[in-house]
Amino acid sequence: MNSDRFDLGGGEPIITLRDVAKSYWREALEIPVLQGIDLEIPAGAYVALMGPSGSGKTTLLNLIAGIDRPTGGSLEVCGHELNGLDDDQLASWRNLHVGFIFQNYNLVPVLNAFENVELPLLLTGAGRGERRDRVEQALALVNLTDRMRNYPRQLSGGQEQRVAVARAIVTDPDLLVADEPTGALDAKNAEEVLALMERLNAELGKTIVMVTHDPKAAHHARHQIHLEKGVLDRTVEVNR
Amino acid sequence: MILGALLALPFLAYLGWLVWALVAYPIPLGYNLRSLWQRKLSSLSTAAAIALVVGIFVVVLSLAQGLSVAFVSSGRQDQALVLRPNARFELNSTVERDRMRILKVHPLLKRDSGGESMASAECVVVKLFPQWDGTDTSVTVRGLEPMGRTLRPQVQLVQGRWFRPGLSEVVVPRKMQRRFQGMELGRVLRMAGREWEIVGTFEGGGSSFESEVWSDVEDVMQAFRRDVYSVMLARLETPGRVEGFSQAIQADKRLQLEVVREADYFKELTKAGDPIKILGNLITLILTGAAIFAAMNTMYAAVAGRTKEIGTLRALGFRQREILASFQWEGIFLCLTGGLLGSGLALFANGIQTGTTSFDTFSDVSFAFTITPGLMAQGVAFSLIMGLLGGFLPAWRASRIPLTEAMKGG
Amino acid sequence: MRWLALIWKSLMRSKRRTLLIVGSLVLSVFTVAVLQSLLTTLDTITNNPNSGSRIVVRHKAGLTQVLPRSYEAYLRQQPEVETVCAVQWFGGYYQDPRDFFANFASDETTLFQMFREEFGYNQLSEAQIKEFLRDGTGCIVGDSLAKKHGWKVGDTIPLTGTIFPINPRLTIRLIFKSPKLSDENGLHFHYKLLEEGFPAMKGRCGSFWVRVRRIEDIPRLVERVDRHFANSAYETLSETENAFNLSFVKMLGNIGAIIQGITLAVVVAILIVTGNTMATAIRERTTEIAVFRAMGFSSARVLVLLLVEGALLVGTGALLGVLLAHGAAGGVRASVGAVMPFFADFAILPPTVAQCMGGALAVGLLATFMPAYAATRKPITEGLKAVG
Known part of the structure; x- marks a missing residue:
């Protein structure tokens, strides 16, 4: 174990946070969630964000993924200063650069596996044939080619999450964000999904930021960043 | 059912x-x-x-x-209308004066306390009246005898007085005042080239008479150049007597008229x-x-x-x-x-x-x-x-x- | 899969809900389509292009008064006038007193010239016209009316008079077809037959129909005629045929106001019901909408998707409702049309269809906009937290 604070080493940063702060307003009361976050995550990293509940780890993830905005500081992710983008630009940016994996998979129940994976491609202007090729590739990668026409309710939890992973990578984003991706899965399925994510990181070079409170899941990442009451506590390099 | x-x-x-x-x-x-x-x-x-x-x-x-x-609410079971056969409606009907004379003294008709037979010879015409919305609509004008009011007890004077014969006076329903122009008490209506003074307003308990302008029968006939009545309305002793009255009239070859129970007549109109x-x-x-x-x-x-x-x-x-x-x-x-x-x-x-x-x-x-x-x-x-x-x-x-x-x- | 497929699948998420709401819409739009068509049918009667060149001259005091036939000569003398036809509403019935149809005693000599469009004059057989003119008890009837009673040329039909105490026995000499069904419900017989049977009508008639050479002359003519007879014993009221028909339509009273009132109530009900349904559908999908937006769908795109979904829902219901009304139009013609001859032409016309569809879509969009807009304004992070 190495306890170099906040230095994940490696090459060019894909994520750079400077003095990022986030607070919520409950009536007139300001509740700080994150304070003074400085962080660089190099391209190709696999980072687990950890910390007790209320430590701000999900908020940090949302800021990095561009679905929430900071109240202070700046973020540069995938080559863009996020504060400089308006909501619509941010939406296209997410479509281009970020893949999402959620705890509850969040597949659209009325669409089958193929169509679920196809969804983000509808925004890219890719033609029908190209879309099909890419969806099939993504589904092959998560090993669900034979379940392409199944609806979410016809899939197991593990399979659903793998479809969700396929949906996250189908646009070939640089960054994958995952919020408790194994939170709803049993040990065996969780292991499978984690192995898949490890492959995506190792073989395809995807940068992954994952929020988890499960040490076993966090063990799959290469670095662990611990948050405590809204500030970075320490980083740990994982020896695998 | x-x-x-x-x-x-x-x-x-x-x-x-x-x-x-x-x-x-x-x-x-x-x-x-x-x-x-x-x-x-x-x-x-x-x-x-x-x-x-x-x-x-x-x-x-x-x-x-x-x-x-x-x-x-317009028709009674113990009253009968006498019309020309096939006329179906008062407006289409004609009853000549000589026949009316025979009818009015018919022995089957009920008599009031004064011994007078309870029958009213009436003349019905229609006339266009201007409504408040600027359009004209046809309104029934009924000329009747004093007995005609007795036969329609649901009609009550609420303002002014009843019309008097020979003076071209009319009474109008209060309901109509709200829909038609110039129907206020004291105003003058122009009908058939004459001026008719509105001397009273009445209410008719929701009956169709609330859609009619009333005046004296002879005045109406004179003004509208009618030499025949339209119908006779009469009361019988009991509702059961209407049948017999009808047969008696039908049997009378001089008359060639038809009897309809008043209630049935209005029921037909309901359609x-x-x-x-x-x-x-x-x-x-x-x-x-x-x-x-x-x-x-x-x-x-x-x-x-x-x-x-x-x-x-x-x-x-x-x-x-x-x-x-x-x-x-x-x-x-x-x-x-x-x-x-x-x-x-x-x-x-x-x-x-x-x-x-x-x-x-x-x-x-x-x-x-x-x-x-x-x-x-x-x-x-x-x-x-x-x-x-x-x-x-x-x-x-x-x-x-x-x-x-x-x-x-x- | 393309956008429309995506929207369609969202709509089919809860089949029962969609079915119930579409069912509700079908019935509502059906009602509105039928009611509005009743109104437009009435409008077409008072806007008959054929009758633009005709005016009707009648007694000022009302429909039941008559004018002297000597007036005809004066009317003929006017330079604008092409022809004049005396037409008297006879008001007779055939067998069943309740079975209403229009029948007239008309001046047979100018009848065909007056109503050449309505009678389809060019298609009529010369021989039959001659036969009708020759036979004093002859009559001509419209095709719909003839079909309804199974009448053929040569049949003898007894009419029972209600206004006039005569019961003419007429022989059908000609059956005409009209461009409009409501014009096929009439019967005309020789005016002389009325005069002979009921001498009080000798030299008198209820109305004179006048055909003018040029439509522009109508206002001048109408004014001159009414002024000419103004202080006579028989004052006249002249008006275009359309205005004359309008006075009959007016007899239905405030039916227009009642229909508009009901339509308004139904539209508001549709708005409320659709709004409620779309609000439920969108609330159910709070998380999903957040996921869509996280994946890069812009707020505007999500809003459009939801709006199209609402429009599609309402549009489907409205389309089915209009189609149903179109299918039922025949039934209305047969039932209401039989009692009120105005409605013999009842049909769901394109303007009404456009009105219903356009109105329904507008209502659908409006009803969807409120919940949809709120959903796309909600922070994504909040939507993701709302685990259903």
Whole structure:
């Protein structure tokens, strides 16, 4: 174990946070969630964000993924200063650069596996044939080619999450964000999904930021960043 | 009728069971009502839609009823109209003076305390009058003898005095003053090249006479250059005597006239409103279907959103039939709210004067939308039926939700 | 899969809900389509292009008064006038007193010239016209009316008079077809037959129909005629045929106001019900909408998707409702049309279809906009937290 604070080493940063702060307003009361976050995550990293509940780890993830905005500081992710983008630009940016994996998979129940994976491609202007090729590739990668026409309710939890992973990578984003991706899965399925994510990181070079409170899941990442009451506590390099 | 009763039977039985269930079973009714309140927006919007349909129902009902009242309250069972055969309506009828003389002293007619026979020779014409909206409409002008007023006790003078013969005076219905121009007391009407002074106004208890201008029979005939009467209205001793009177007149070859019981005559006129009535009923029926679908939709959503709660209720020991009754009541309350709102909404139409022209007589029949408590009660009862129909399937579904649902996550 | 497929699948998420709401919409739009068509049918009667060049001259005091036939000569003398035809409403019935149809005693000599469009004059057989003119008890009837009673040329039909105490036995000499069905419900017989049977009508008639050469002349002519007879014993009221028909339509009273009132109530009900349904559908999908937006769908795109979904829902219901009304139009013609001859032409016309569809879509969009807009304004992070 190495306890170099906040230095994940490696090459060019894909994520750079400077003095990022986030607070919520409950009536007139300001509740700080994150304070003074400085962080660089190099391209190709696999980072687990950890910390007790209320430590701000999900908020940090949302800021990095561009679905929430900071109240202070700046973020540069995938080559863009996020504060400089308006909501619509941010939406296209997410479509281009970020893949999402959620705890509850969040597949659209009325669409089958193929169509679920196809969804983000509808925004890219890719033609029908190209879309099909890419969806099939993504589904092959998560090993669900034979379940392409199944609806979410016809899939197991593990399979659903793998479809969700396929949906996250189908646009070939640089960054994958995952919020408790194994939170709803049993040990065996969780292991499978984690192995898949490890492959995506190792073989395809995807940068992954994952929020988890499960040490076993966090063990799959290469670095662990611990948050405590809204500030970075320490980083740990994982020896695998 | 019998078919209707048979169809209504399961309804009433079910409703009876629901009421009984309310007393006999520990139904968590408060929970249901609070649930309605919790989904305020959804409940209120459904109730509002139902209110609109119930409102239409009550207004259409009052329209049809207003029309019938105008005619039904006009005719009496013990009075008879004498007309030319095939004339069908007063306006088409002609009765010559010499025949009228024979008719008026007919021995079968009832006599008043003074010994005079209770009959009135009358002349009916139509005349265009300008309405407030700028358009003209045909109005019946009736010339009658003093006895004619006695024969129509529902007609009461409310202002001024009755017309006097030979002076070209008229009385007008108060209802008409609101729809027609220049009908105020003391004003002058121009008819048939003469000036007629309005000397009184009357009310007719909702009868069709409230759509007529009245004057003296000889004045009307003179002005309109008529040498024949239109009809004779007469009273018999009893309703049963009308038949005999009719046969006697028919048998009299000199007369060649026809007798119609006054009540029957007006009943025939009521049919003028039939197309409106049928159309109104159809509209209401179709819209009711639409409202029931909407109510069903809301109740299904309410049940679907509470699967876990219902499972818990079952786990707590509530039986299926209790769940059924409680959710059925929830649906009924939802629709009843709409029904009450709708009946209230219909009150806005109360008292609005309107008129239609009878195609048989080519003259105006005015009537008012009268929203009576009875009609409002019908509207509320109607919403109850909607609640029963719209709530049943969702309530049934609720009662079939298994206990195990309570244990499931989400 | 393309956008429309995506929207369609969202709509089919809860089949029962969609079915119920579409059912509700079908019935509502059906009602509105039928009611509005009743109104437009009445409008077409008072806007008959054929009758633009005709005016009707009648007694000022009302429909039941008569004018002297000597007036005809004066009317003929006017330079604008092409022809004049005396037409008297006879008001007779055939067998059943309740079975109403229009029958007239008309001046047979100018009848065909007056109503050449209505009678389809060019299609009529010369021989039959001659036969009708020759036979004093002959009559001509419209095709619809003839079909209804199974009448053929040569049949003898007894009419029972209600206004006039005569019961003529007429022989059908000609059956005409009209461009409009409502014009096929009439019967005309020789005016002389009325005069002979009921001498009081000799030299008198209820109305004179006048055909003018040029429509522009009508206002001048009408004014001159009414002024000419103004202080006589028989004052006249002249008006275009359309205005004359309008006075009959007016007899239905405030039916227009009642229909508009009901339509308004139904539209509001549709708005409420659709709004409620779409609000429920959107609330159910809070998380899903957040996921869509996280994946890069812009707020505007999500809003459009939801709006199209609402429009599609309402549009489907409205389309089915209009189709149903179109299917039922025949029934209305047969039922209401039989009692009120105005409605023999009842049909769901394209403007009404456009009105219903356009109105329904507008209502659908409006009803969807409120919940949809709120959903797209909600922070994504909040939507993701709302685990259903």
